Amino acid sequence: MLLLYNIGIRLYFLAVYAASFFNAKAKLWIIGRKRQQIKTTDGCIWFHFASLGEFEQGRPVLEALKDKKPETSIVITFFSPSGYEIRKNTPLADAVYYLPLDTAANARHFINTIKPAAAIFTKYEYWYHFFNELHTQQVPLYIVSGIFRPGQIFFKWYGTLHRSMLKMVTHFFVQDEASVDLLKTVGVNTATVSGDTRFDRVWTNANNPKSLPLIAEFKNNQKVFIAGSTWPQDEELLTGLISRYPDWKWIFAPHEIGEERIVKLMDLLPSESTARFSQISDLKSQISNLNILVIDNIGMLSSLYQYAEVAYIGGGFGRGIHNTLEAAAFGLPVIFGPNYSVFKEARDIVHLKAGISIDNAEQLANAADLLITDTEYRDFASSKIKAYVQQNVGATAKIVEAIETPN
Known part of the structure; x- marks a missing residue:
């Protein structure tokens, strides 16, 4: 399964690369990763967001931890240009990057460079090599505002690799009890219902x-x-x-x-x-x-x-x-x-x-x-x-x- 995953990752890269010749978003996806220089940090909190929506969803946690630990560096990564291009200069972070392509070498290099004390992913985004490297280096990994459904690959007979990713997560903070129950069916007991951080974000915005x-x-x-x-x-x-x-x-x-x-x-x-x-x-x-x-x-x-x-x-x-x-x-x-x-x-x-x-x-x-x-x-x-x-x-x-x- 891991071999198929690795092949799929490379095929995805080739498809985006081909699209970059006529699609502006795909071009940003390629060029942004090619040109970025990852700076060395030590003991940062690493937040990863798929795109802009997930950034807004995870932002309340980011802001709260930054307030409580102002001396700690914050590193943010995005998968999509629509998140990175809009928030690349956010004052909430010490560094903002595109998430490198999920290969074993890229994951090892990135994590060895930023040296996170903890990693926090919001809702979706499960990347085998990044999760595995964090797990190997015993870096706590948290999923916030997670939500799970029976139709997802984690709960299919062919989802062995993706189930292994779930077991690399230190703790899941999920939106509902149904997600906790689903995770238990695949042997994952490290989940609690916290709710959805988007409510905190939109309520703060509506009041100010x-x-x-x-x-x-x-x-x-x-x-x-x-x-x-x-x-x-x-x-x-x-x-x-x-x-x-x-x-x-x-x-x-x-x-x-x-x-x-x-x-x-x-x-x-x-x-x-x-x-x-x-x-x-x-x-x-x-x-x-x-x-x-x-x-x-x-x-x-x-x-x-x-x-x-x-x-x-x-x-x-x-x-x-x-x-x-x-x-x-x-x-x-x-x-x-x-x-x-x-x-x-x-x-x-x-x-x-x-x-x-x-x-x-x-x-x-x-x-x-x-x-x-x-x-x-x-x-x-x-x-x-x-x-x-x-x-x-x-x-x-x-x-x-x-x-x-x-x-």
């Missing part, structure tokens, strides 16, 4: 939001529907709603902001009442007269939700919905596509009737009618979803306490 004066001016005391992290299929459905609710304003914050994507989205929208965020400062007194705003940058979305009343979360017609909790922390009822079942918080929100999953334009129209026109129901859903977030805060404190006082 960044002010966005231009957005406040755009809102102009009117109701706002925000579509966050959308993809083309989401946007094609959503644009059909705009004419139904002329008294509402609309903000689109697409998941990808390349020029081609932004132009295609703009083409779907009525040009006379739409503007890009990068251009509204030039409109001066006309900002409040706009009806639709397209966000063409990264990093604003978590603060935008404070100006809205209802949110649509994109991704549900693809691999899975994006972050519903950022909107939920502000008390926004949410609508999203059908692919949400692997996200515990989304299932919980639907159960609470504070979130609505839709499959088509008709269902979207019905959901929007309910949340836009029925103010009593919207208020009910808003209070339910905000209370849900508040009730689930606290994972960070449990994790940090356990890491600092191991059994």
